[in-house]
Amino acid sequence: MKAAVVVFPGSNCDRDVKVALEQATSKPVHMVWHGEAELPKLDLIVLPGGFxxxxxxxxxxxxxxSPVMGTVVERAKQGVAVLGICNGFQILTEAGLLPGALLPNAGLKFICRDVHVRVEQSQTVFTNACEAGSVLRIPIAHHDGQYFADADVLDRLEGEGQVAFRYCQGPAAGPANPNGSARDIAGVFNAGRTVLGLMPHPERAVDPLHGGSDGRALFQSLVAALA
Amino acid sequence: MGLKARVHVYPKPGVLDPQGRAIGQALGHLGFTGVAEVRQGKLIELSLSETDPAKARAQADEMCRRLLANTVIENYAIEIVPQGGR
Known part of the structure; x- marks a missing residue:
């Protein structure tokens, strides 16, 4: 799997996601400065967290x-997998690659803690190592994580299987909603499920020393699908 | 002398505006009764070289659609005023 991480001025999870990807692939990951409009041939493009x-x-x-985004949009339209984590998710909605928008958290506080999310779809390049309905414990760290879309867009996302993750209280427990997101949504896919944006940070949960390694499932899924 | 475009960007009806709500609560604590709702937006002033008001408005509108506003969650309104105008 040839993967690249785009580095924007103010990205701060770029190296974390590089480490997580390299742990999963054992192959070097390209770091691409946002000002570069050319990208090599890639199987995966990651837009990392940060500000x-x-x-x-x-x-x-x-x-x-940013100059790189024209190429990212082009590749996404060709079917190249694109993963946006936290700020990357916000960028994907602003670029029109994912529906909806991320608003300031309903409680107006920056929230930095572990949450549980339920895997809504397992037949995707991002989640094939998970069982549908299984629950992952992954940290969130955001101020603007309230997912918003019009009711008809939300209905369509649910109907077409484009909701990737929902916040919940834990395995076999009820729903949760740390930031006021519409319908407890923590992550969404594009129509082809080749673009994923999510607010939780899987790259911050890939080693027992992180306090958990549930985030590995996403990177293992990508390797299984794209390697 | 060019024109100034004053762009108001504000949350759409139905979009939760927690900042506006917090401001409304603070006004209530200060004893200002009778404020039913507060919505907070932003004001962006653009000093343009364009001197034709219709063209200046068209330019500002394009800027709003492409960057200044996210029309999924925000509406915008444009005022064209003379440079140095109030």
Whole structure:
């Protein structure tokens, strides 16, 4: 699997996700500066977490127009897998690759803690190592994580199997909603399920020393599907 | 002398605006009764070289659609005023 991580000014999880990918693939991961418009042939493009452009204007709004993003949009349309984590998710919605938007958390606080998310779809390049309905414990760290979309868009996402993850209280437990997200949504796919955006940080849960390694399932899924 | 475009960007009706709500609560604590709802947006001023008001508005509108506003969650309104105008 040839993977690249895009580095924007203000990205701060770029190296973490590189480590997580290299742990899963045992292959070097390319780091691409956002100002580069050319990309090598790739199987996976990752937009990492952080605070690109200081979250000025709106989270992800400036990064969505970085030179590299024209190429990312093009590759995504060709079916190349694109993963956006946290700020990467915000960038994907601002770039129009995923529906909806991320608003400030309903409680107006930055939330940094472990949450549980339920895997809604297992037949995807991102989640094939998970059972549908299984629960992962992964950290969130965001101020603007409230997923919003119009009711008809939400209905369509649910009907077409584009909801990737939902917040929940734990295995075999009820729903949860740390940030006010519509329908407890923590992550969504595009229509082809080749683009995933999620607020939780799987790359921060890939080693027992992180306090958990549930995030590995995502990277293992990608290797299984794309290697 | 060019024109100034004053762009107001504000959350759409139905979009939760927690900042507006917090401001409303603070106004209530200060004794300002009768404020039914507070919605917080932002004001962006653009000093343009364009001197034709219709063209200036068209430029600002394009800027809003492509960057200044996210029309999934925000509406916007544009005022065209003289440079240095209030």
């Amino acid at each position: 690109s452009y200081g979250d000025y204007l709106r989270s992800g709004a400036m990064a969505a127009h």
